[in-house]
Amino acid sequence: MDKDLEQAKEMLVSGEYTCVLCKGAIIHTSTKSGVIPLIEFLDSNQSYQSFAAADKVVGKAAAYLYIIMGVQSVYALVMSKPAFELLCQYNIAASYKTLSPEITNRNGTGCCPMDHAVQDANSPENALIKIKQTLQNLTQK
Secondary structure (H helix, E strand, O other), X not given: OOHHHHHHHHHHHOOOOOXXXXXXXXXXXXXXXXXXXXXXXXXXXXXXXXXXXXXXXXXXXXXXXXXXXXXXXXXXXXXXXXXXXXXXXXOOEEEEEEEEOOOEOOOOOOEOHHHHHOOXXXXXXXXXXXXXXXXXXXXXX
């Protein structure tokens, strides 16, 4: 495992953060949940090319966002099988503590709304549109 991923993983496992991005001395962290940190990172217009990422939960929606960000590796405490397969398809090194068939919603009553939104996405860019639309719909409720 490379140094950046090891550092991101250690910071995630410490429990202080939900998402950590590392590349050399550059570190970005978040304590927010869901895909919000990834959307905020993308909206910052900074480059995350070749960063290593560690995240609490990575479903297919988060995987699409990591692809858009251009990270080189992703570790998750919980990763869905579709997310793992998608990351591998885009040649992003993916690893996890627990592999799950799907990511469930926060109530545990069904599929995560973000993963549901991207189930028929045909590209990372299409997925981003669907994720932003779903976030907007959820915040309007």
